[in-house]
Amino acid sequence: MDALDGNAIAGELFEVFGEEMTTAIGACAHCGATGMIAEQRVYLRAPGTVARCPRCSGVTMVLVSIRGGARIDLAGFKLAPPHDHGAPVDQQPAS
Amino acid sequence: MARAALPRRLNWQQARVVELVEETAQTTSIVLEPADWPGHDAGQHVDVRLTAEDGYQAQRSYSIASGPEDEHLVLTVERLDDGEVSPYLVGELRPGDELELRGPIGGYFVWNQSITGPLLLIAGGSGIVPFRSMLRHRSATASNVAVRLLYSARALDDVIYRDELAEFAAAGDGVDVSFTLTREWPEDWTGHRGRIDGKLLDEVSWPAADMPLTYICGPSGFVESASGTLVGGGHDPRRIRTERFGPTGT
Amino acid sequence: MSPVSRGFLGRRRPVADPSRIPPGQYLTTDFPVLSAGPTPHTPLDEWSFTIHGEVEEPVSWPWEEFLDLRSETVTVDIHCVTKWSKLDTAWTGVSVDTLLENVETSAGYLTAWSDGGYTTNLALEDVTDGKAWVAYEYGGEPLEAEHGGPARLLVPHLYFWKSAKWVRGLTLTADDEPGFWENYGYHNHGDPWLEQRYQGD
Numbered sequence: 001m002d003a004l005d006g007n008a009i010a011g012e013l014f015e016v017f018g019e020e021m022t023t024a025i026g027a028c029a030h031c032g033a034t035g036m037i038a039e040q041r042v043y044l045r046a047p048g049t050v051a052r053c054p055r056c057s058g059v060t061m062v063l064v065s066i067r068g069g070a071r072i073d074l075a076g077f078k079l080a081p082p083h084d085h086g087a088p089v090d091q092q093p094a095s
Numbered sequence: 096m097a098r099a100a101l102p103r104r105l106n107w108q109q110a111r112v113v114e115l116v117e118e119t120a121q122t123t124s125i126v127l128e129p130a131d132w133p134g135h136d137a138g139q140h141v142d143v144r145l146t147a148e149d150g151y152q153a154q155r156s157y158s159i160a161s162g163p164e165d166e167h168l169v170l171t172v173e174r175l176d177d178g179e180v181s182p183y184l185v186g187e188l189r190p191g192d193e194l195e196l197r198g199p200i201g202g203y204f205v206w207n208q209s210i211t212g213p214l215l216l217i218a219g220g221s222g223i224v225p226f227r228s229m230l231r232h233r234s235a236t237a238s239n240v241a242v243r244l245l246y247s248a249r250a251l252d253d254v255i256y257r258d259e260l261a262e263f264a265a266a267g268d269g270v271d272v273s274f275t276l277t278r279e280w281p282e283d284w285t286g287h288r289g290r291i292d293g294k295l296l297d298e299v300s301w302p303a304a305d306m307p308l309t310y311i312c313g314p315s316g317f318v319e320s321a322s323g324t325l326v327g328g329g330h331d332p333r334r335i336r337t338e339r340f341g342p343t344g345t
Numbered sequence: 346m347s348p349v350s351r352g353f354l355g356r357r358r359p360v361a362d363p364s365r366i367p368p369g370q371y372l373t374t375d376f377p378v379l380s381a382g383p384t385p386h387t388p389l390d391e392w393s394f395t396i397h398g399e400v401e402e403p404v405s406w407p408w409e410e411f412l413d414l415r416s417e418t419v420t421v422d423i424h425c426v427t428k429w430s431k432l433d434t435a436w437t438g439v440s441v442d443t444l445l446e447n448v449e450t451s452a453g454y455l456t457a458w459s460d461g462g463y464t465t466n467l468a469l470e471d472v473t474d475g476k477a478w479v480a481y482e483y484g485g486e487p488l489e490a491e492h493g494g495p496a497r498l499l500v501p502h503l504y505f506w507k508s509a510k511w512v513r514g515l516t517l518t519a520d521d522e523p524g525f526w527e528n529y530g531y532h533n534h535g536d537p538w539l540e541q542r543y544q545g546d
Contacts, residue, residue, distance in 0.1 A: 002314065002315035002316055002339075003315055003339070003383065004315065004339045004340070004341065005315075005337060005338065005339045006203070007140070007156075007201060007203060007204055007338050007339070008156060008339070010140075010156075010200045010201050010202075010203075011105060011142045011156070011197060011198075011200045014105045014200065015105060018104075020200075020201070020202040022201055022202055022203040022204075023202045023203050036203060037203075038203035038204065038336075038337075038338075039337070041383075043380050043381050043382055045377065045378075045379050045380075045427065046379045046380060046381045046427075046506075047379075047426050047427065047506050047526050047531055048381075048526065048529055050381040050382060052382060052383075057382065057383055059381075059382075059462075062529055064526075064529045064530055064531075066530045066543045067543060071529070071530065073529060085202075107347065109348065144347060145350040145353040145355070146346065146347040146348065146349050146350050146353065147349065147350070147353050147354055147355055148349050150346055151355050151357065151371070152347065153353075153355055177375070179355055179356040183350070183352070183353050187352045187353070188352075192350075192351055193348060193350075193351075194350070195347050195348065195350065
């Protein structure tokens with residue numbers, strides 16, 4: 001089953017964080033690759049949802065819904081404080 | 096409708112089905128009147144949730160097909176015969192029904208007219224949906240950002256919004272639309288044939304040196320392939336935004 | 346509860362014999378692919394199955410030897426924690442009893458581990474006495490990669506997340522050590538008839 005991406009869990013993440021999270025930037029705890037949550041590879045339809053680093057496939061986030069309550073484990077994804085978001089697309093990122 | 100800020104809360108709400116418009120044999124646009132719609136940005140999506148009488152629920156995400164300036168919220172849904180939600184939306188749903196949804200959702204795969212181009216839009220199957228919203232917004236705001244759209248579909252009958260896309264291209268204000276058909280094509284077909292590859296992208300896309308802003312939307316395999324080919328051809332990966340759908344025909 | 350969507354039934358199938366469907370489950374006739382990660386593709390000449398950990402001596406079989414082990418074909422019902430139950434599924438594989446035949450251990454538990462990093466924990470008594478297999482055929486055909494091939498663990502009396510896809514070995518342990526989903530709140534045992542979906546159920 002091909003992975004989707006972080007866009008597929010945008011609603012769930014909004015529920016947990018109370019804000020739009022797909023543009024949030026972080027670093028993979030396994031290989032250090034930086035990127036936005038939207039770029040994570042997302043595997044839905046398991047007992048929970050697993051997000052993985054697009055470079056190394058290491059687990060970055062796990063979302064489970066247990067007895068109606070959503071929980072998220074972000075141990076694999078170091079969010080840049082305080083939830084730095086990716087630049088709006090018209091700004092060139094600093095080289 | 097003015098461009099909306101992203102919502103503070105994301106609540107489920109009811110949306111009344113106003114009209115159903117058949118786009119292709121497998122695809123229907125659902126025109127909706129939500130109870131409390133805050134507006135949206137082109138490229139955003141909604142989550143739709145269906146509830147059976149015994150409480151069983153199923154939920155899916157659908158890109159918004161309407162432009163931010165349009166009167167109604169529109170979703171365009173492709174019916175997957177072995178799907179659980181799409182055969183209900185395309186087949187059972189009727190005008191007057193209420194559909195539970197939440198949105199708009201998404202801040203990554205969005206475009207508005209203040210964002211500079213040129214734009215390269217690459218669509219696979221129903222991946223064309225968010226681009227329709229973007230193009231409608233572009234028209235409604237009289238933007239002249241240059242756009243090249245490449246749309247991959249299995250066959251001509253599977254192309255959604257064919258007439259509308261032709262109108263955008265014919266307006267002469269900077270929108271170029273190319274099609275590639277991957278399974279079958281009419282005898283007199285003058286468009287492209289076969290899956291997207293480096294050669295086709297070289298032909299239809301902006302050169303990498305133009306630093307286009309690229310959006311790619313469609314099934315995962317399609318997105319991976321198009322993205323990889325662009326990056327391999329020298330395009331800046333930081334200028335490429337992707338949105339992967341579940342199965343759809345490319 | 347959300348308002349009802351008129352006319353929505355979902356993909357559920359009518360149930361002829363409710364006694365075969367555990368509480369909270371729905372019947373399906375398809376075979377959904379649920380995965381926590383990309384499908385591994387270990388070449389068969391690099392594949393092996395290993396039993397190690399709290400054992401006198403570890404034991405390991407490469408693929409060809411594994412296929413030579415005594416195998417069985419069983420027809421079982423399977424129950425996924427995502428609420429899908431599928432009846433009368435036919436699998437061929439090696440009983441875990443056969444794999445443990447010459448293994449000396451005092452361990453009471455094990456962790457099944459797979460290509461791609463997945464793990465799940467089980468009590469030894471849940472995989473012995475004809476309750477578990479390492480299966481390499483489904484419906485008489487070689488097990489497809491997306492369903493866990495070349496071989497997966499099959500423990501049908503527990504929720505199917507315990508039937509680890511792409512299984513490569515069992516680590517016998519003195520204590521019950523939560524695996525991947527168990528660490529995120531899923532039940533250590535997972536009996537569908539007692540609806541043991543989450544810790545504390």
